[in-house]
Amino acid sequence: MQFNGFPTAALDFYDDLEMDNSKAFWEANKHVYLDAVRRPFEALAAALEPQFGAAKIFRPYRDVRFRADKTPYKTHQGMFVAVAPRTGWYFELSPRGTRVGAGFYEATGPRLAAVRAAIDDEKSGKALTRLVKRYEKEGWEIGGDRVKTAPRGYTVDHPRIELLRHKQLFVGRPYGFEADALGPDLVERVRTDWETLRPLLTWLTTRPKAD
Template identity: 60%
Template sequence: MAEFAGFPVAALDFFDDLEVDNTKSFWEAHRQVHAESVKAPMVALTAALEPEFGTAKVFRPYRDVRFAKDKTPYKTHQGAFVGVAPATGWYVEVSARGVRTGGGFYEASAQRLAAVRDAIDTEHTGKELEKLLTRLRKLGWSIGGDTLKTKPRGYDADHPRIDLLRHRSLTLGRDHGFEPVIHTPEFADVVRRDWRELRPVVEWIAARTDTLE
């Protein structure tokens, strides 16, 4: 396997064009560009990170359109995910907007979500997560995820951590956009640094959910 050399400009251009012409004919005409400039660098990047973080899933480029109103057939980004618990782990993505890193839990069964909320509700573990997230905000991470508009059932609206309790998923992201480093081998070190920063939150979540369905 080739060593990671960065994401070429051709990868960003490919997704720029795909957003304009998301059709099978475009895909077939540019399949080799995707293979060489998008998928191959992502596979090489995740292989470089594997000794420390584990094996990544490099996602397929095809959208599941069976129940979607949007019937365009291809994803307009290429993502990869390293899981340490169900739907919990580290993420990296390349698209027309450049490269983004992230982590957290992206979805949860009712049982797993209840376990996370119970830990947020508990004074010691809830404050621990708050401190971790405050530190990451100061480091430039954005906090996202799917949230309820109202309080979750069983919790008071004036709970000191009600905003965290509203989360049905909890993710952190950092945009690297078009920074020159994304085109170089050194970007593997950038992703490694990012994922290390997220490790305490990822492990906090995994510790509450990795034994649950």
């Protein structure tokens, strides 16, 4: 299966879905989703698998059980290659084009405590600081939900308080609508950027030590 890029129909599909997020629209246009979105995603995942591992292509349906917003369909398509629980590489297509990222997307309890302990540690914490600063200098965006003050057990004057505030930590950047953001060259762009983000995932999977 060869990746030949995402057709314009993929972006049009999500533009229209944002305007009409209904079962009637979905059923009438499901063939567009399959041809213009799902199959190119499968081809992209297959091209990247030898270097990074198998990707999970997310379902297009939203879980609305505990949400005020009951719209049934996601207005983007994502895929994720896990290297640890909720930790790995990410790729997304939406009406705003494509984007890539990698990081630690959710943590609760012992896992989050272990990450924060590794950030608190002088050696491993400074290593992560250097890594994040390098990504910022190269134009990457640093994201993830954060607490507003200091997490329990840490003070607001901690030298790495900004990192300690993260409940998630991921690094990414948008590609938008550039030629190599949607066309066949996208494979190489994702491959290069995911490899650039590998040191972050190495830190996240080797430095935090759960009790």
